[in-house]
Amino acid sequence: MHPNFEKSFYITTPIYYVNDVPHIGHAYTTIAADILNRHKRLEGYQVFFLTGTDEHGQKVEKAAQERGIDPKTHCDEMVVRFESLWKRLNISNNDFIRTTESRHKKVVQKILQDLYDRGEIYQANYDGWYCIPCERFWTEKDLLEGNCPDCLRSVTEISEKNYFFRMSQYQSWLIEYIEKNDRFILPPSRRNEILGFLRSPLEDLCISRPKKRLKWGIEIPFDTEYVTYVWFDALINYVTGIGYGSEENPFSQFWPQVTHLIGKDILTTHTVYWPTMLKAIGLTPPKMVFAHGWWTIEGKKMSKSLQNVVEPNRLIDAYGVDAVRYFLMREVSFGMDGDFSHTAMVHRINSDLANDLGNLFSRALSMVVKYFDGLIPPPSDLQEVDRGLQEVSEKVLLQVSKQMDDLAFNRALGSIWEIVGAGNKYIDETAPWALAKAEKDRPRLGTVLYQTLESLRIIALLLAAFMPSTCEKMWAQLGMGENLWEQKLNVNGKWGGLKPGRKVAKPMPLFPRLDPTKISRGA
Numbered sequence: 321m322h323p324n325f326e327k328s329f330y331i332t333t334p335i336y337y338v339n340d341v342p343h344i345g346h347a348y349t350t351i352a353a354d355i356l357n358r359h360k361r362l363e364g365y366q367v368f369f370l371t372g373t374d375e376h377g378q379k380v381e382k383a384a385q386e387r388g389i390d391p392k393t394h395c396d397e398m399v400v401r402f403e404s405l406w407k408r409l410n411i412s413n414n415d416f417i418r419t420t421e422s423r424h425k426k427v428v429q430k431i432l433q434d435l436y437d438r439g440e441i442y443q444a445n446y447d448g449w450y451c452i453p454c455e456r457f458w459t460e461k462d463l464l465e466g467n468c469p470d471c472l473r474s475v476t477e478i479s480e481k482n483y484f485f486r487m488s489q490y491q492s493w494l495i496e497y498i499e500k501n502d503r504f505i506l507p508p509s510r511r512n513e514i515l516g517f518l519r520s521p522l523e524d525l526c527i528s529r530p531k532k533r534l535k536w537g538i539e540i541p542f543d544t545e546y547v548t549y550v551w552f553d554a555l556i557n558y559v560t561g562i563g564y565g566s567e568e569n570p571f572s573q574f575w576p577q578v579t580h581l582i583g584k585d586i587l588t589t590h591t592v593y594w595p596t597m598l599k600a601i602g603l604t605p606p607k608m609v610f611a612h613g614w615w616t617i618e619g620k621k622m623s624k625s626l627q628n629v630v631e632p633n634r635l636i637d638a639y640g641v642d643a644v645r646y647f648l649m650r651e652v653s654f655g656m657d658g659d660f661s662h663t664a665m666v667h668r669i670n671s672d673l674a675n676d677l678g679n680l681f682s683r684a685l686s687m688v689v690k691y692f693d694g695l696i697p698p699p700s701d702l703q704e705v706d707r708g709l710q711e712v713s714e715k716v717l718l719q720v721s722k723q724m725d726d727l728a729f730n731r732a733l734g735s736i737w738e739i740v741g742a743g744n745k746y747i748d749e750t751a752p753w754a755l756a757k758a759e760k761d762r763p764r765l766g767t768v769l770y771q772t773l774e775s776l777r778i779i780a781l782l783l784a785a786f787m788p789s790t791c792e793k794m795w796a797q798l799g800m801g802e803n804l805w806e807q808k809l810n811v812n813g814k815w816g817g818l819k820p821g822r823k824v825a826k827p828m829p830l831f832p833r834l835d836p837t838k839i840s841r842g843a
């Protein structure tokens with residue numbers, strides 16, 4: 321076991337289908353993963369954060385064909401949209417894996433060969449129905465009125481030889497594993513859904529496609545007439561991305577300390593196919609697979625035309641990166657469905673960010689500049705009201721740590737805003753502007769401003785994972801010269817870390833207020 325195993329944390333997002341136009345759902349999963357990554361690092365963990373793209377399959381082959389270019393060139397062009405969006409959204413992934421990379425293909429083939437040699441994969445005739453858009457086979461009884469049960473489109477009858485993974489033999493093991501590990505599938509409603517699904521017999525998984533139908537895939541090493549089924553290929557990326565099967569790798573440090581985030585639409589593949597595949601190759605399943613909900617747009621289901629209005633790049637243009645990150649995590653409980661509306665977005669920015677947090681910050685800094693030439697005054701003779709603010713911060717620090725372990729992002733933000741609320745109330749109650757009128761009240765004025773700034777320093781530390789660039793600004797303006805990302809919450813989160821005598825900056829507004837009458841409708 322690696323010496324740092326206890327403090328190791330591996331975060332993965334699904335690898336996104338390279339043909340897709342990145343939308344709010346992709347951004348949501350990836351932002352959540354980024355927040356966990358940054359927070360765990362501040363908690364002193366060594367974290368590996370992987371995202372990437374899924375680049376094989378029929379849809380990619382077809383799209384490339386239509387453009388008259390080869391599929392790899394097509395992928396190389398499409399992948400940039402994801403890579404550049406993650407850059408704009410300040411995503412701090414350690415690596416980005418593409419399933420067309422040789423480091424991935426080699427491992428997939430090695431695993432296939434190994435499973436075949438051990439009799440975990442066999443050849444059989446496949447008679448069934450095929451849905452082209454879903455790239456999935458269905459049996460007669462799966463069909464819904466003769467159509468694909470997933471997308472309700474028509475299916476094609478197929479009879480051909482294929483290779484199968486003996487998934488069925490792991491059914492009782494998987495049920496037991498899920499029952500024993502109540503945090504393996506979260507939220508609990510998704511866990512129940514999968515346990516319900518596993519009440520019916522689990523079938524073997526067809527893992528090949530004949531090249532005469534599909535060429536764009538990883539060649540099956542023991543039969544060159546076939547390529548690998550995209551899901552079997554894609555699900556292996558989570559181990560290839562951290563170097564499974566190679567000599568020097570972070571694999572032994574991070575596996576199976578994995579927290580994997582997905583949308584609820586890919587629950588079965590990630591909690592049935594994936595763990596049984598891992599079991600077959602002798603690996604423990606991930607610690608947690610968390611399925612989040614879906615976003616509707618202004619109360620409607622996401623559609624091509626509505627998607628334009630909330631295209632992540634346009635949201636960033638209109639509201640700024642940190643406000644978008646904040647809104648998505650604050651508005652809905654992670655795991656539930658949510659609704660995106662521009663009205664709600666503007667309301668959150670004006671009320672939570674500009675009014676509550678932004679005002680507290682600029683009021684406190686302005687008074688230090690005005691009354692103390694910008695030099696942080698020392699605290700003295702603490703009164704009950706001063707200790708009250710400190711106690712709220714200390715309580716919230718512990719709460720947030722627990723909430724982040726539960727991926728309860730919106731509750732963590734709610735807790736952080738308890739400090740914001742307490743800070744605003746504290747200023748109102750202690751009325752520093754009145755204290756500034758008499759020289760004898762100067763030590764008291766210094767104490768009040770120190771306490772307020774110190775609560776803001778703690779806020780910046782706790783909020784940093786959610787709003788990285790805003791908190792870097794807050795940190796610097798508070799006269800904290802130390803690198804924010806090298807702080808440790810259990811040490812630097814303790815009350816009293818703000819240094820008297822240091823100079824604060826003249827406050828710059830963190831969030832400009834938005835005019836609610838000029839709400840972007842994407843027009």
Ligand SMILES: [Zn+2]
Nearest residue numbers: 451454468471
């Ligand atoms: Zn379908």
